[in-house]
Amino acid sequence: MTTIALTTAAGHGVELVTHREQPTTGTRDPADSGLAAAAKDGDQEAFGILVDRYAGVVRRVARSILGNGFDADDAAQDAFLSAWRNLDRFDPRRPFRPWLMRIAVNAATDLYRRRKVRHASTLPETLEDRAAGPDRETDRSLLRQRLSEALSELSERQRLAVTMFDAEGYSHADIAEIMDVPVGTVRSLVFHARRALREALAPYRGGST
Amino acid sequence: MKERNAFGSERDGALGALLHEHLSTTDDASFAERVMARIRQEPRESSWEVLAGWAPLGMAAAAVLALATGLWLGSARGDRPMVAAGTADPVEWLSTNDPVTTEFVLTAVLVGDGFDVNGVQR
Incomplete structure (x- = not known):
């Protein structure tokens, strides 16, 4: 659990409490491997556990690319279906999560390219729906609104890279493998995304505790 | 969200938590249920079932090959x-x-x- 304390320019404190699971890209996860092997033999229940386990991260990654919540869920669903159909190609000696993430990134990127006419400014539309209440809640809403706008100004690759690195905890090397680009490219994408986001959120000062 | 070595491997915890919270949704369970509903419509065959499906064809091919080999050997001896x-x-x-x-x-x-x-x- 991470508690983020931010202070708005108006002096109001904003606290964000998040729960984050750590990725297991660097190590083998026997549970995943066993479930994937069972799913490969047609065990839908085993695959269902994997869907439950990775629904959150796959949806977040899809949202980071597509912005629009409905499109992101379409891509995330396509990713799981594609994984199910292509389990024969999964090598059980390798970790399942990066394999799934690569499928998810490809599904979201494909959909993004097909629907590029829709501008990414539709990033989490739910933010605008959140009711403004007391000052603190208003500040949270403003912060999210600003973040949403800032994200929409990044390229989809920058959004993906910074999300996977800072929000999901993947290493540069893992992201490079998932995105199928050199590690240096990932570092550059993260650098430019961070710089833009930090500038956009400059009115909000704070740190993590 | 302090500026660190931007090209380094150190994570920005504040920015990461903000992004994580921003991109997360609360209905992962219902999403997973929708996905599984689709998957139940596409049952997979196990590896053994796939192999079993090929077995009759494989055995027929092996029998034809054995017969052809026998005929060829027989004709070679006769010559x-x-x-x-x-x-x-x-x-x-x-x-x-x-x-x-x-x-x-x-x-x-x-x-x-x-x-x-x-x-x-x-």
Whole structure:
């Protein structure tokens, strides 16, 4: 659990409490491997556990690319279906999560390219729906609104890279493998995304505790 | 969200938590249920079932191959006289232009070791 304390320019404190699971890209996860092997033999229940386990991260990654919540869920669903159909190609000696993430990134990127006419400014539309209440809640809403706008100004690759690195905890090397680009490219994408986001959120000062 | 070595491997915890919270949704369970509803419409065959599906075809192919091999061997033998063609001299056999057969070589070795062409020790 991470508690983020931010202070708005108006002096109001904003606290964000998040729960984050750590990725297991660097190590083998026997549970995943066993479930994937069972799913490969047609065990839908085993695959269902994997869907439950990775629904959150796959949806977040899809949202980071597509912005629009409905499109992101379409891509995330396509990713799981594609994984199910292509389990024969999964090598059980390798970790399942990066394999799934690569499928998810490809599904979201494909959909993004097909629907590029829709501008990414539709990033989490739910933010605008959140009711403004007391000052603190208003500040949270403003912060999210600003973040949403800032994200929409990044390229989809920058959004993906910074999300996977800072929000999901993947290493540069893992992201490079998932995105199928050199590690240096990932570092550059993260650098430019961070710089833009930090500038956009400059009115909000704070740190993590 | 402090500026650190931007190209380094250190994570920005504040920015990461903000992004994580921003991109997360609360209905992952219902999403997973929708995905599984689709997957239940596409049952997978297990590896054994796939192999079993190919087994009759594979066995038929093996039978055809075995039959063809047998016919070919049979016809090859019919074209050529057997090794016990009347001479017991391996040197003479080796000097002929006929293609070498397994039986020819075996008989030559046996004769050379003191057996006659019928495999009986002299």
